[in-house]
Structure formats: structure tokens, C-alpha cells
Amino acid sequence: MSHTEVAPGSSLSAHRRRRELAEAADGRTADVLVVGLGATGAGVALDAAARGLDVVAVDAHDLAFGTSRWSSKLIHGGLRYLASAQFDVAHESAVERGVLMTRTAPHLVAAQPFVLPLTPLVSRAQASLAWAGLRAGDMLRLAARTPRPVLPAPRRLSATEARHLAPAVRAAGLRGGLLSWDGKVTDDARLVTALARTAAAHGARVLTRVRALELTGTGARVRDELTGEEGEIRARAVINATGVWAGTLADGIRIRPSRGTHLVLRSQRLGALPTGLHIPVPGETNRFVLVLPQGDGRVYVGLTDEPVEGAIPDVPEVPETDIGFLLDVLGSALDVPIGRDEVVGAFAGLRPLLDASTGGSPDRTSDISRRHAVLTSPDGVTTVVGGKLTTYRRMAQDAVDAAVTARDLRAAPSPTAGLPLTGAASPERLRALPVPHRLVRRYGTEAVGVHALAAQDPALAEPVLPGHPVTRAELLWAVRHEGALDESDLLDRRTRIGVVEEDRAQALPVAREVARESGSGTPLTRPPRAGK
DSSP: OOTTOOOTTOOBOHHHHHHHHHHHTSSOEEEEEEEOOSHHHHHHHHHHHHTTOOEEEEOSSOTTOSGGGSSOSEEOOSHHHHHTTOHHHHHHHHHHHHHIIIIIOTTTEEEEEEEEEOOTTSOHHHHHHHHHHHHHHHHHHHHTTOOTTTSOOOEEEOHHHHHHHOTTBOOTTOOOEEEEEEEEESOHHHHHHHHHHHHHHTTOEEESSEEEEEEETTEEEEEETTTOOEEEEEEEEEEEOOGGGGGGTSTTOOEEEEEEEEEEEEHHHHOOOSSEEEEEOTTOSSOEEEEEEOSSSEEEEEOOOEEOOSSOOSSOOOOHHHHHHHHHHHHTTBSSOOOGGGOOEEEEEEEEEEOOOSSOOOSSGGGSOOOEEEEEOTTSEEEEEEOOGGGHHHHHHHHHHHHHHHHTOOOOOOOGGGOOOTTOOOHHHHHHOSSOHHHHHHHGGGHHHHHHHHHHOGGGGSBSSTTOOOBHHHHHHHHHHBOOOSHHIIIIIISSGGGSHHHHHHHHHHHHHHHGGGOOOOOSOOOOOOOO
């Protein structure tokens, strides 16, 4: 492969969508239809395609449109699950974190340091408990066989060291800090894009803007959201991976959504942040607010864990109560007060927690297990629910295993624990790429191709908006290779410009100009044809 080439068959585009949508709806029968293209659904499409199955994967909106773009961008090792004695979930999380960091996505997932400042609000007993937890987390790393150079050991910090690594923390009464490490994905939506493109490289037909109106065990009635045309996609197995919306397409699925809210601040307000922060929530034993520097001039502060009642929106709104809670916790530890007017953006995601209660239920969604479940309805639809971003690969494997068994499909064992995603390479090769490190962390080996676009045309090297690192070349790359169809795809998923409304408005004319290259949709219906 030359420096400017992409992996064969991995490019998603409007042209490919038109062609493959026509193929999917022409009466032939695929092996597997996947509904939902968040992390789990894209992971299911990859798992099934990598086993040699014929796969169609659809989403009513875009890649990572739902929960998968609203996470903390952390690939957790499972520490919090030890505290609630969910040892199997903790171990599974640590294993999957290691898979991402060492084998499948080392370009996107790397170690993130955190400081837990020992302020006067953190008692010595709480500090001892937190330290014991961090040591236990390191034992999880060892049990998962993640190498020490990938995830360094936790250690205690003096007050001087804590202030050096976390200069925004209030100095008065600071006793020191606890330094720990966890996995962090450069961008959760980019991880989903890499999954979908890797699935496409293995032959999956990945179709955005295709809404499943009704599911059965043998296919779905669908609508092309670009044209309004309706049709049918037939399949031997159907896997529902729609997260918090799973119950709208399959009977017997009860979801208790939990809202996780993040604030967006400008980085300069907090000064230099060499590490992230764990800020204990006053009055809680094992709950923290995270301060997460993003490297693009922004900092995320999160997150909440609040139950959501009623209809599930496409894009959750952020209530003022969540913003106030996060600012209050932030103010308990920082030297510089952050006012409401300094919150330049906010976003919320809905965790698809499985409500498996009978007769009673936990008072708080934070008490509900993060285990995932694979359920098969009487008509043969397989649904995968629960879980979290870190364990998407194992969820996908289990869902495909269940569908293969239920529908008696012939398929190889799952290879995804060792299958590199598009752009992945060894750390040594990634470091040797002659392009800016920021591009490597977002595109891996394909950073060379993105950089080449900018080198060929100086206009493409220009930032999309002043003060933000994303260039026009990255938007063009997203249209040509990453399936972006409009300005929302470009600003809200392929890049994160859109999380700050002011920045989004400023970048919108450029995004619209670039998106014109994407073309338009195609009618879904085709002349009837006998299935194979």
C-alpha cells in the first residue's frame, strides 16, 4: 500500500451507498442484517463480515449518531465495577481495553493520565479507599495481560507534584494526589467510523440514512431517508443493535436509559492541563467528576448518571440541573471559579441500560449493572443491549454467535480480537510517519493521505475556523472515504466542531461547500427479482 492509498474496499462514499443500497433491496437475501451503526452495531457488522458472512448494516441517521458520540472518550479498565463486586464485568472491560490499545486500535486508543487531588474535602479514609481501588485496577491490568509500558502503574504524588500536573487545582489545604492511568480514545465517533470502514473492507454493505421501520426474523421493511422510498431488505439473521431505541423494534426489551452529561470549556480558562482530573463528588464514596483535556482547545467536564423517563429523543437535551451539578463539583477543587457563562457547549448521551428487574428496581441508574445481554425474540430477531463503549467488541461477538446459532448459519469463529482497524499500525510505525502527530492520533496510517491532500492544495491546508486544528482537507477526506453525506456528518461526527454552537455556526459555510461533493441519494425501490 502506498502512503496515499486507503485499505482496499474501506472507503465509504455517497456513490458506494447508492450502489450498495440498490443491491441490498433488489430481492436477494443477505446472511445478516444489522440495524444500528453505533459502536456495537458497527462492531457486529465487522464481526459478521470478518467471519465470511454476507452483511448489510443500516442506520436511520449516520455512523455514531446516537450514544456512541456522546461518551467521555474513555476506554475504562473496569475499576468502578470492582467496587460493586461485578468482577466479571471488570475483567471483561480490562481485557477489551488491552485489545484496543495493543492490537486493534493503538492509533486511536492510548493511555491517559489522571490526577485525583487530595483536597480538604477528601478524607484520609476516602483517600486510602481510592488508593486501594487504583492498586486493584492495576491488578486488573495485569490479569488482562496489558503490558506495563502501555499502562503505567499508579503512584502517590506530593502536593508539589500534584500542583505541577494539575495546576488548576486549589493549593490551599492540598495534601497531595493520586496519579493513575486509563485508556482514552481520541474520538469515539472516529472509532465507530474505523469499525464501519473495516467492516466495509471485509465486504459489508454499510448504509446510513436507511431507517428500519419494522423487523422480523427474516429481514426488515426500510425507508431511504434521503428519498422517502420504502422497500425490503431480506436476511437469514437480523441483529438489533439500536441501543436505547432497541425496544421500539423488538418486543420484550425493557431499557432504563441513563443520561450522562458533559460540559465543554475552552482550554485557556483552566490553563495548562498535563493530565485529566478525577474530582470526588462531595458526599459520595465512589463517584467522580472527570476533567478531560481534548487537545483541540477544549476541555470536557463530566459526567452525570441520571434516569430518563418518557420518549427517547434522537439528540438528548442537557438540563440546567446537570450543568449546575457539574459546575458545583468542579468549583469544589479548582483555584479558578468557572461560571455558567464560560460553558461554551454541553452534550448528553443516553446509556442503554437493560432493565432486568422483576418486581423491584434500583433507585438509581448508577446502580444498574453494565453487563450486556443478547436476547432472541420468538420471531428470531437477535437484540444486543446494555454494556458500554469499552466492551463493544465482545458484545458484537456474542451477538453474532447467538445469531449464527439461532439461524443455523455457517460461519468461522470470531477473529476480531486480533483484527486491526483501518489506520492501525504498531506504535513504532505510527511514530515514524512524516506527518503531524495530531493527524496520526485521528487517522493512523491514513494520516499520510490526509496530509497529502493539504500539501497538494494550500487551500485545503487552511483551518475550517480560526483557533481550531481541523482543516478543509479533513472534511474532504471524510466525504471521499468516511461516508459523510452532509455538513452535520462533517461537523458533528467526523469532527467535533459542532459541540460548540458558536464554532459550528462559523464552520457551517465551509462544511456545506465541501459536502457538495457527496452527491445525493438514490431511490430504494427496484424491480422485483428472485432471491438467491
